[in-house]
Structures are given as structure tokens and as C-alpha cells.
Amino acid sequence: MNTTPTQPDLLYSEEEEALRSAVRDLLADHCDATAVLARIESDEPHDRALWKNLAESMGLAGLLVPEERGGQGASHREAAVVLEELGRAVAPVPYLTSAVIATEALLACDTDAAATLLASLASGRTVGALAVPSAATSGRALDDVREADGALTGQVTGVADAAAADVFLVPTADGLFAVDATAQGVTVEAQISFDRTRPLATVTLSGASGRLLARDAAPAVRRALRAGAGLLASEQLGLAEWLLAETVRYTRERHQFNRPIASFQSLKHRLAQLWLETVNTRAAARNAADALATGSADADIAVAVAQAYAAPVAVHAAEEALQLHAGIGMTWEHPIHLYLKRAKADSIALGTAGRHREELAELIDLRAP
Amino acid sequence: MTVDAARLRSLTQEFLAAHPPATTPRADFLSARFDAGLAWVHYPEGLGGLDAPRSLQAVVDAELEAAGAPDNAPRRNGIGLGMAAPTILAFGTDEQKRRFLKPLWTGQEIWCQLFSEPGAGSDLAALGTRAVREGDEWTVNGQKVWTSGAHNARFAILIARTDPDVPKHKGITYFVCDMTDPGVDVRPLRQITGEAEFNEVFLTDVRIPDAHRLGDVGNGWKVAQTTLNNERVAIGGARIPREGGLIGIVAGTWRERPELRTHDLHQRLVKLWVDAEVARLTGERLRQQLVAGHPGPEGAGMKLGFARLNQEISGLEVELLGEEGLLYDDWTLRRPEIVDFAGREAGYRYLRAKGNSIEGGTSEVLLNIVAERVLGLPPEPRTDKDVAWKDLAR
Numbered sequence: 001m002n003t004t005p006t007q008p009d010l011l012y013s014e015e016e017e018a019l020r021s022a023v024r025d026l027l028a029d030h031c032d033a034t035a036v037l038a039r040i041e042s043d044e045p046h047d048r049a050l051w052k053n054l055a056e057s058m059g060l061a062g063l064l065v066p067e068e069r070g071g072q073g074a075s076h077r078e079a080a081v082v083l084e085e086l087g088r089a090v091a092p093v094p095y096l097t098s099a100v101i102a103t104e105a106l107l108a109c110d111t112d113a114a115a116t117l118l119a120s121l122a123s124g125r126t127v128g129a130l131a132v133p134s135a136a137t138s139g140r141a142l143d144d145v146r147e148a149d150g151a152l153t154g155q156v157t158g159v160a161d162a163a164a165a166d167v168f169l170v171p172t173a174d175g176l177f178a179v180d181a182t183a184q185g186v187t188v189e190a191q192i193s194f195d196r197t198r199p200l201a202t203v204t205l206s207g208a209s210g211r212l213l214a215r216d217a218a219p220a221v222r223r224a225l226r227a228g229a230g231l232l233a234s235e236q237l238g239l240a241e242w243l244l245a246e247t248v249r250y251t252r253e254r255h256q257f258n259r260p261i262a263s264f265q266s267l268k269h270r271l272a273q274l275w276l277e278t279v280n281t282r283a284a285a286r287n288a289a290d291a292l293a294t295g296s297a298d299a300d301i302a303v304a305v306a307q308a309y310a311a312p313v314a315v316h317a318a319e320e321a322l323q324l325h326a327g328i329g330m331t332w333e334h335p336i337h338l339y340l341k342r343a344k345a346d347s348i349a350l351g352t353a354g355r356h357r358e359e360l361a362e363l364i365d366l367r368a369p
Numbered sequence: 370m371t372v373d374a375a376r377l378r379s380l381t382q383e384f385l386a387a388h389p390p391a392t393t394p395r396a397d398f399l400s401a402r403f404d405a406g407l408a409w410v411h412y413p414e415g416l417g418g419l420d421a422p423r424s425l426q427a428v429v430d431a432e433l434e435a436a437g438a439p440d441n442a443p444r445r446n447g448i449g450l451g452m453a454a455p456t457i458l459a460f461g462t463d464e465q466k467r468r469f470l471k472p473l474w475t476g477q478e479i480w481c482q483l484f485s486e487p488g489a490g491s492d493l494a495a496l497g498t499r500a501v502r503e504g505d506e507w508t509v510n511g512q513k514v515w516t517s518g519a520h521n522a523r524f525a526i527l528i529a530r531t532d533p534d535v536p537k538h539k540g541i542t543y544f545v546c547d548m549t550d551p552g553v554d555v556r557p558l559r560q561i562t563g564e565a566e567f568n569e570v571f572l573t574d575v576r577i578p579d580a581h582r583l584g585d586v587g588n589g590w591k592v593a594q595t596t597l598n599n600e601r602v603a604i605g606g607a608r609i610p611r612e613g614g615l616i617g618i619v620a621g622t623w624r625e626r627p628e629l630r631t632h633d634l635h636q637r638l639v640k641l642w643v644d645a646e647v648a649r650l651t652g653e654r655l656r657q658q659l660v661a662g663h664p665g666p667e668g669a670g671m672k673l674g675f676a677r678l679n680q681e682i683s684g685l686e687v688e689l690l691g692e693e694g695l696l697y698d699d700w701t702l703r704r705p706e707i708v709d710f711a712g713r714e715a716g717y718r719y720l721r722a723k724g725n726s727i728e729g730g731t732s733e734v735l736l737n738i739v740a741e742r743v744l745g746l747p748p749e750p751r752t753d754k755d756v757a758w759k760d761l762a763r
Contacts, residue, residue, distance in 0.1 A: 279667050360643065
């Protein structure tokens with residue numbers, strides 16, 4: 001274990017910074033906190049107009065897809081930058097679900113059906129969702145749904161962004177299948193979700209017909225969940241950054257005892273500590289994105305380290321932001337609760353920090369007793 | 370001509386051809402390396418450098434290492450190289466630079482730092498050691514403390530009060546103190562580890578020529594800022610491998626001694642492994658930013674992170690050892706030249722790591738610095754700002 005992997009590039013390129021500005025500008029215009037609050041209380045929790053802008057007009061849904069397969073031919077490094085910005089805005093769009101997780105699953109398949117679906121996900125006109133529970137990790141059994149003669153039967157609960165999906169990628173013991181959301185025998189029932197910016201739903205298949213994407217679902221699911229977990233760290237970084245910046249702004253302006261409350265050492269030290277954690281999260285998230293982008297042999301470790309570190313930081317940032325905003329932080333009007341709910345949900349999604357530490361212990365040969 | 374990596378590589382090769390490490394005596398090799406401008410390439414020509422970008426030092430070091438060249442034992446003179454030299458470069462006269470930099474770099478003259486005092490630790494500017502001018506000389510009286518390596522040092526960087534009638538930051542002057550002066554009395558200060566790595570230094574009528582003053586009279590606080598900033602910049606320059614540092618020691622014990630494993634320790638160990646790996650990545654990111662010419666503020670936090678990690682890891686290591694953790698390797702009073710975490714046992718590491726959140730700025734002071742300089746939070750209210758030093762409560 002004393003070997004150090006090939007030196008990762010932990011910085012942002014000029015192109016990545018330009019991409020960040022473009023996404024941030026769009027979100028500033030179309031996804032402010034008030035709009036997100038109104039959105040999650042409506043019947044339509046996903047922002048389809050924003051998705052259309054991001055995915056179709058800006059072409060961001062196809063970042064992970066090579067140009068010859070209908071995408072932008074970029075990499076996880078660029079997708080990570082997009083997720084940082086989406087995290088900063090707690091944007092209610094199915095980017096992680098469709099453009100990362102479902103897309104990665106399809107990239108692992110070599111059938112014509114998969115190629116067609118991959119291109120349409122890359123264009124942004126179709127939203128895909130891998131039909132596994134949001135909390136799933138890669139070792140999970142694929143037995144929620146059974147296949148018989150091309151007909152799929154079973155139920156998957158807790159599927160993220162299922163209500164926005166046009167097509168489900170359904171893993172079974174007999175292969176990975178594509179099922180259209182509008183097909184006969186498919187019902188999608190929204191669950192009351194803790195994080196309403198990434199709502200969950202139960203997907204029920206009653207003899208629905210599916211198109212075979214791959215004979216073995218396991219490698220596709222593993223690849224999808226690993227990339228999802230690795231890039232989720234960038235979303236968590238975005239959440240933590242917004243929470244820290246907003247709390248710094250607020251505590252500088254808020255006066256008590258005839259001083260800005262940010263001049264009290266007890267608060268300053270807590271904010272400085274959060275800054276340290278955020279800086280560390282950036283290094284861990286960049287490392288995971290770079291390892292995924294380069295196909296590094298270190299990717300499993302990089303992803304596990306990033307999730308084990310970033311998930312608690314995002315939650316800590318949200319909890320500190322709430323406490324330091326005090327009563328205001330408890331209100332429905334202030335957006336902190338959107339961030340807290342997303343951060344807490346993210347800490348369970350794609351495996352808890354504890355699960356990732358368990359995986360890591362095996363990878364680095366620090367075995368449990 | 371600007372010096373680029375290719376040019377430096379060929380200069381280094383020419384130098385190695387003229388001074389083969391295998392047959393050149395160590396002192397001669399180091400002296401010649403300084404004269405060739407390959408000591409610290411970002412320093413000016415004639416002072417051990419070539420006015421090259423700082424990031425290119427790595428090119429020279431790699432070539433020399435591959436050739437088996439001797440180094441100048443940089444850890445032995447950490448204060449000289451990391452703190453005294455950049456301050457002399459920034460504030461010294463031409464004569465001072467010529468006199469001090471070469472023997473400092475070659476390790477012929479070791480330096481220490483006479484800053485902290487019993488009454489001036491984190492509030493360093495409150496220091497009370499007095500320097501009074503008499504013609505071309507200053508007479509210095511006072512007591513310094515926590516002085517690492519004073520027992521080996523030939524020179525010290527010293528800050529002393531030259532005007533008690535102005536606010537504390539304004540009446541300080543910065544000197545180079547000759548440690549062989551008869552008025553300098555170095556006494557070992559035994560620590561919780563049992564060894565005396567630090568010293569108390571008593572200064573009684575020490576005579577310092579005015580030619581050994583660095584910067585203007587009364588400007589010593591500003592000069593000291595250069596020293597202190599360089600103390601914190603030193604981190605981030607070198608690449609650390611995965612499991613470099615204390616985590617590697619405890620991970621090794623975990624792998625080799627399965628009988629010691631418990632579930633509770635496993636949870637804590639893997640969490641600390643993650644923290645250590647992330648700290649390593651943050652350091653690597655900072656290094657990449659420096660190389661790209663865009664230094665980030667991360668350095669301000671690195672020391673905080675390492676202090677906490679060293680303390681938690683070494684604490685866990687003692688627990689992991691169980692009954693063996695009840696023993697200690699050696700309580701003999703020693704006077705080490707450098708701190709050697711890896712060369713001692715777990716109990717020593719645990720005790721010595723307690724100093725990591727105190728030395729070079731306490732974690733509390735560093736958190737204030739991050740909060741004020743990085744996050745832009747309002748400063749602590751100051752009641753000492755416009756008060757003459759002599760009128761401050763002590």
C-alpha cells in the first residue's frame with residue numbers, strides 16, 4: 001500500500017472553468033432558491049425547462065458519451081464540474097440519474113438497442129433511470145425484477161427521479177432490459193421523499209415488455225453505481241460550498257451584542273473548520289473524477305475515499321449552516337432546509353460513508369477483525 | 370537568457386560531470402553546488418541560485434538524486450533553510466546575504482529562531498526582550514523559550530523590543546544573533562517525551578553589531594511576518610506517497626498483527642486512513658497549483674489538518690498496541706538534532722504529536738487566520754492596538 005497511483009490532475013482546466021461559468025449563469029437565471037422551493041411544492045417536482053436548457057441546448061447530457069456514439073466526448077472531469085454547480089443550486093433535474101448513472105450503465109453494454117438508447121440519452125431528449133433503489137451499492141443482488149420471455153415482473157422502490165424518466169434500465173438475473181415508462185404494465189408511484197429535489201418513486205412492472213441491453217446486468221450496474229458515487233462527491237462539494245459561502249455572508253451581516261456575529265471566535269473557528277473540510281472535499285472529489293475519467297486502476301479506491309469523506313462534510317456543512325443561521329435556518333422560507341435534505345439524502349444515496357469505508361478496507365488491505 | 374527545465378537539466382549534468390559525487394568530498398560538492406547556482410534555483414545568481422522559477426528546483430533535485438549526490442541535510446537546518454534564508458534574502462544587505470547564505474545552505478552553520486518568550490507565545494508581538502543601541506552596537510537582555518536546536522546553532526534570528534513607548538507591533542527590531550556570544554546561555558528544556566529538543570535561551574548583555582540588523586529599526590514585525598509566512602509555505606512542496614506519515618506506521622502494525630484488531634479500532638483506523646489520504650490529496654492539489662503559478666489558500670489549513678491527524682493516529686496506535694502501549698521506549702534525557710517520529714515508538718509519537726497543534730502557531734491562532742484572511746470574517750476586537758507596549762497588562 002505504500003505505492004502512490006499515477007499522479008492525478010487535481011486542478012480545473014480553462015475549458016472546465018468556462019463550462020462552470022456557463023452552467024452557473026444559466027442556474028442563476030433559471031434556478032434560484034425561491035423557484036426551487038415553489039417547484040418542489042408543485043405537482044411537477046422536476047424542472048423540465050431547465051433540463052431542456054442544460055441537456056439539449058448546452059449538450060451536457062452527453063458529456064460522458066463519445067462523439068461517435070452521439071455524445072460530446074468529454075469526461076467525468078467535466079460532468080463533475082456540472083454536478084458541483086447543480087449541487088450549489090440544489091437543482092431539481094435528473095442529471096446524476098440520467099446523464100451519469102443510466103448513461104454509464106449503457107456505456108457498458110454493446111447491443112444495438114443499448115447504442116440507440118445511449119444516443120437518445122446523450123441528446124437529452126430522453127431521460128433514463130437505472131431501476132435500482134437510490135441507496136443501492138454495487139454489491140447488491142439484482143432480484144427485484146424477474147424476466148420471462150421478454151416480459152418483466154417485479155417492483156423496485158426508492159428509484160431516484162423515476163417520475164421524470166422516459167425509460168427505465170431494469171437489471172435482472174437474466175440481463176439488463178430497457179422498459180419505456182409509458183409501456184403497458186409499467187406504473188410509477190411517487191413516494192413522499194425526504195429530499196423533494198430528487199424525489200423517489202416505486203416502479204412496478206407487471207409483465208411489461210423490455211428490450212435486452214446486455215446479457216449480464218452486473219458489470220453495467222457496477223460501473224453505473226461506481227461512477228455515480230464518484231461524481232456524487234462533486235455534488236456534495238457544491239452543496240458544502242454554497243452552505244459555507246452563504247453562512248459566511250450571513251454571519252458577517254448579522255449583528256448581535258453590537259458586533260457582527262462572525263467576529264466571535266467560537267463562530268469563526270467553526271467556519272474555518274468547515275472551510276478546511278470543503279478544501280479537502282475538493283481534492284477528494286477531483287481525484288475521483290480524474291480517476292474515473294482516465295480509467296485509472298486506482299478508481300475504486302478514489303471513489304470510496306471521495307464518498308467516505310464528502311458525504312459527512314456536506315451534512316456537517318448543512319447542519320452548521322442551520323445552527324449559525326439560528327431561527328432563520330429553521331424556517332421554510334430560507335433555502336437551507338433544501339440543502340440539508342439533499343445533503344442528508346446524498347449521505348445515504350449510492351452507499352453510506354460507512355459502506356464505502358468497508359469497501360475501502362478490503363481494497364487497501366486493512367481488514368476487519 | 371531565461372532558465373527553463375531543459376537548460377537546468379543540462380546545467381546539472383555538466384555540474385555532475387565536473388564534480389562526480391562518488392569522488393568529490395561532501396563539503397566541496399555542496400560548496401560547488403552553491404557556487405553553480407544549483408542550491409535554490411529561484412535565488413539570485415551569486416547567492417546559490419539562477420533567478421529561475423521556484424518550481425524548477427524539482428528538476429535539479431531529481432537529477433542530483435539519481436546521480437547519488439549528497440544533500441545538505443535539510444531537516445537538520447530546517448529553521449535556517451525554511452525561515453532565516455528567505456528573510457535574509459528579502460531584507461538583508463548585500464553584505465549580509467554574502468556572509469550568511471552560503472554556510473547556511475551547505476549546513477556548515479545551523480540556525481535557530483529566538484522569537485517566543487515565556488510571556489509572548491501566540492501574542493508574539495508582546496515580547497519583552499530589550500535591545501538598546503550604543504553606537505554601532507546593540508545590547509540585548511531577555512529570555513527566549515521553545516528554541517529548537519539552539520544547542521547546535523551558530524546563528525539565530527532574533528526579534529527584540531527597541532522602543533517600549535510605541536504600540537507593541539511598532540517597537541520591534543529584527544537581528545541576527547551570534548550564538549557564540551558570551552552573553553548567550555542555552556539551557557535544555559525537558560519535554561513530556563523525556564527529551565530536550567527545545568531550549569530556554571537567556572540573553573545577558575549580548576552584543577550585536579548594528580551590521581547584524583535585518584531591516585529598519587522598528588520594522589521588525591514586518592520582517593518577522595516574512596519569516597512566519599515562509600514557515601507555513603514550507604508545507605506543500607514535497608510529494609507525499611499514499612500512507613506516507615504516521616498512518617503508514619499504524620496500518621503496517623494492523624496488517625502484521627491481526628491479534629490486536631478490534632471492531633472499534635477498525636472503524637477509527639479506516640476513517641483516519643481516509644482523512645490522511647484526503648489530506649495528502651489536498652497537499653498534492655496545492656503543489657499542482659503552485660507549479661501552475663496559481664497558489665491557492667489551501668496552505669493556510671494544511672498544518673491544522675496534519676496536527677489533528679498526527680494526534681488522532683498516534684493516539685489510536687497506542688490503543689491498538691494494548692498492553693504494549695503501557696510501555697515506553699526510553700525516558701533518557703536526550704538532545705536530538707531533529708524530531709524523529711518514525712525512529713521512536715508509539716508512546717513517543719503520541720506525546721510528541723501533542724506539540725503539532727502548538728508549535729509554529731497554535732491551531733486556535735491558525736483557525737483565526739483562516740477565518741480572517743481566507744474567509745474575510747471580521748477581526749477579533751483589539752484592545753491593545755493603540756496602547757504603548759510599556760502600558761500593556763502583563
